[in-house]
Amino acid sequence: MDxxxxxxxxFGPHEIDERQVFRTSPLSFAIVxxxxxxxxxxxxxxxxxxxxxxxLSPDETSDLWIMAKEIGARxxxxxxxxxxxxxxxxxxxxxxTVPHVHVHIVPRRKEDFExxxxxxxxxxxxNETLDLDIERKDRTMEEMAQExxxxxxxxS
Amino acid sequence: MDxxxxxxxxFGPHEIDERQVFRTSPLSFAIVxxxxxxxxxxxxxxxxxxxxxxxLSPDETSDLWIMAKEIGARxxxxxxxxxxxxxxxxxxxxxxTVPHVHVHIVPRRKEDFExxxxxxxxxxxxNETLDLDIERKDRTMEEMAQExxxxxxxxS
Numbered sequence: 001m002d003x004x005x006x007x008x009x010x011f012g013p014h015e016i017d018e019r020q021v022f023r024t025s026p027l028s029f030a031i032v033x034x035x036x037x038x039x040x041x042x043x044x045x046x047x048x049x050x051x052x053x054x055x056l057s058p059d060e061t062s063d064l065w066i067m068a069k070e071i072g073a074r075x076x077x078x079x080x081x082x083x084x085x086x087x088x089x090x091x092x093x094x095x096x097t098v099p100h101v102h103v104h105i106v107p108r109r110k111e112d113f114e115x116x117x118x119x120x121x122x123x124x125x126x127n128e129t130l131d132l133d134i135e136r137k138d139r140t141m142e143e144m145a146q147e148x149x150x151x152x153x154x155x156s
Numbered sequence: 157m158d159x160x161x162x163x164x165x166x167f168g169p170h171e172i173d174e175r176q177v178f179r180t181s182p183l184s185f186a187i188v189x190x191x192x193x194x195x196x197x198x199x200x201x202x203x204x205x206x207x208x209x210x211x212l213s214p215d216e217t218s219d220l221w222i223m224a225k226e227i228g229a230r231x232x233x234x235x236x237x238x239x240x241x242x243x244x245x246x247x248x249x250x251x252x253t254v255p256h257v258h259v260h261i262v263p264r265r266k267e268d269f270e271x272x273x274x275x276x277x278x279x280x281x282x283n284e285t286l287d288l289d290i291e292r293k294d295r296t297m298e299e300m301a302q303e304x305x306x307x308x309x310x311x312s
Contacts (some may be wrong), residue, residue, distance in 0.1 A: 085244070112249070
């Protein structure tokens with residue numbers, strides 16, 4: 001990810017382009033995902049660069065999850081999904097690749113769940129998978145900025 | 157799961173034996189898992205029977221996740237693990253089988269992550285899986301009560 005001069009948002013070693021950010025709260029921010037597994041797969045992070053979930057304060061924990069809950073409901077509805085997966089991969093042996101706490105929110109649909117071909121490593125009915133960091137092509141900033149713009153409108 | 161006369165804790169349609177409960181807070185409770193994927197795989201639930209995460213109040217959300225964070229840190233240390241997976245399968249098309257919000261906490265270790273044979277559907281390095289409801293033999297209440305007793309001691 002390119003460095004963006006003056007961006008306020010860091011995601012581990014990456015400086016985040018503000019066009020990718022679609023929601024902020026006092027202690028957290030939400031971004032669209034450079035490599036999403038499913039439409040509407042977004043991330044919510046604490047503003048403070050903290051590697052492990054246990055290192056968050058109670059206020060940061062509450063802020064992060066109240067925001068994740070609200071965002072999940074909106075992206076589920078927006079993508080006409082019927083379920084959500086919320087996951088923190090917490091630490092290097094859980095599949096975490098960026099050492100900065102982040103909640104994955106993934107909208108899920110009946111069709112996706114039943115049709116394994118659509119799933120790009122995410123899931124199937126009998127053998128639910130959670131491969132959130134499989135090799136996927138990075139999206140362009142223009143694609144991400146457009147998506148973030150749509151999500152911002154959900155909260156206006 | 158058998159019905160337990162007078163138990164205060166419900167997990168969806170199941171009445172939970174208090175011997176399975178190892179931690180409570182004003183709005184949440186934590187139980188050992190009848191079919192765990194890995195040692196230390198536990199569940200944290202809101203006391204109120206709520207199906208979807210979006211239906212939790214802000215107070216319930218904070219209480220649930222502050223408790224999950226604290227429990228994760230203790231079970232990770234107790235099981236000499238190095239990472240954790242926190243997941244809510246939220247809704248029927250995310251793999252949720254019990255219609256009552258619950259956070260899965262699963263301690264993860266380098267060995268587990270590298271050795272797929274140990275994983276019982278949970279994970280491997282290249283194709284992280286999240287099959288939290290594969291067919292597994294139910295454990296006995298005696299086994300679960302013993303485990304809950306060990307975890308209670310972590311907080312005393």
